Amino acid sequence: METMETLPPRHKLVLIAAIVLVLACALISVALPLATYTLALAMFGLAHVITELRYVDGRFNSRLGNNLRLGMIWLLLLIVSFRTCFMLGLISSLQIAPLELTCVACLAGLVVPKLALRSWLWGAFGIAVVAGVTAGIAIAPAMLLLVFSILHNLTPVGFIAERLRGERRQRALCCCLLVFVTIPLLILSGLPHAALAQLHLLSPSVSLLKAGSLSSHLGVFVPPELHGEAMGDRAFSAAVFLQCMHYAVVLGVLPHWDDAASWAKARTFFPWQRGWLFRGTVAILGTLLFVAFTQSFTGTRSVYSLVAAIHAWLEIPILLLAIVCPAETGFIEVKAVGR
Numbered sequence: 001m002e003t004m005e006t007l008p009p010r011h012k013l014v015l016i017a018a019i020v021l022v023l024a025c026a027l028i029s030v031a032l033p034l035a036t037y038t039l040a041l042a043m044f045g046l047a048h049v050i051t052e053l054r055y056v057d058g059r060f061n062s063r064l065g066n067n068l069r070l071g072m073i074w075l076l077l078l079i080v081s082f083r084t085c086f087m088l089g090l091i092s093s094l095q096i097a098p099l100e101l102t103c104v105a106c107l108a109g110l111v112v113p114k115l116a117l118r119s120w121l122w123g124a125f126g127i128a129v130v131a132g133v134t135a136g137i138a139i140a141p142a143m144l145l146l147v148f149s150i151l152h153n154l155t156p157v158g159f160i161a162e163r164l165r166g167e168r169r170q171r172a173l174c175c176c177l178l179v180f181v182t183i184p185l186l187i188l189s190g191l192p193h194a195a196l197a198q199l200h201l202l203s204p205s206v207s208l209l210k211a212g213s214l215s216s217h218l219g220v221f222v223p224p225e226l227h228g229e230a231m232g233d234r235a236f237s238a239a240v241f242l243q244c245m246h247y248a249v250v251l252g253v254l255p256h257w258d259d260a261a262s263w264a265k266a267r268t269f270f271p272w273q274r275g276w277l278f279r280g281t282v283a284i285l286g287t288l289l290f291v292a293f294t295q296s297f298t299g300t301r302s303v304y305s306l307v308a309a310i311h312a313w314l315e316i317p318i319l320l321l322a323i324v325c326p327a328e329t330g331f332i333e334v335k336a337v338g339r
Helices: 009-031 033-063 066-087 093-110 112-118 120-139 141-163 166-189 191-198 230-252 260-265 275-295 297-324
Strands: none
Touching: 009 033, 009 166, 009 191, 009 230, 033 141, 033 230, 033 275, 033 297, 066 093, 066 297, 093 112, 093 120, 093 141, 093 297, 112 120, 112 297, 120 141, 120 297, 141 166, 141 230, 141 297, 166 191, 166 230, 191 230, 275 297
């Protein structure tokens, strides 16, 4: 097993840089939550969406069946249509959450038969997920959307667990436990807020972009009952930290797994560019969106949410299948793909 002493110099530098990044993100998420949220979203939001979609396509598309793929596409297009109607004022804020979440329940339901083919326990698990989403729609759809917005930031843990094996997976998941669970819980405890307050380093309403007040953004991650409460501010900081870590893994780790050999064998749904051409395209599109965010943060975020919804909801059926069907075995309908 590798230790710090046995790591190659380059790996030591990467590890040290990762530790510094995690600690820095934790501190600024507490000290400057609004500035961190708005700037991270404006700078890395679109880049992480495109990169994540490319990874999911290259990693999982060839393991999907044609029927499943088609069903997912139609449901995702329906979600985008609902969000577009909401932006145009054709449906109300009370209607958008149940409509969108109904599509999410259907996305999860698409994979239940394949989970059941794996074992009855996994089939029961899939049914429980669909039932849970359905119950959430009936009881508190807005709260369920908040829960999903936070849980989405944990999806890199699923990608890591699906990709790695053996000791590498164990070490990676231990790191994920620290980064995605322990540090957010520490932020929720209020100890970092108290320490930074003693040093007069808390500026929760400061933002480098014209994005309004902190209270106008709390609803992204925090239920209305906690707005104006100390726990609400701490919950927002913890969620912002998770968002930063989500971006870090998607942009800093996933692209390194897309080597030339794997892409040569991959049968992707979309003809993605590769290498510097892909990175350059993402950089240009990300820069254009960043400029748009500086002009109108709220309006640009609404448009961005259309693309973000696709990658966020797509991951639910993908990760459900990935849990029970690793890469070595493939998904149930792999023999039907493209033949």
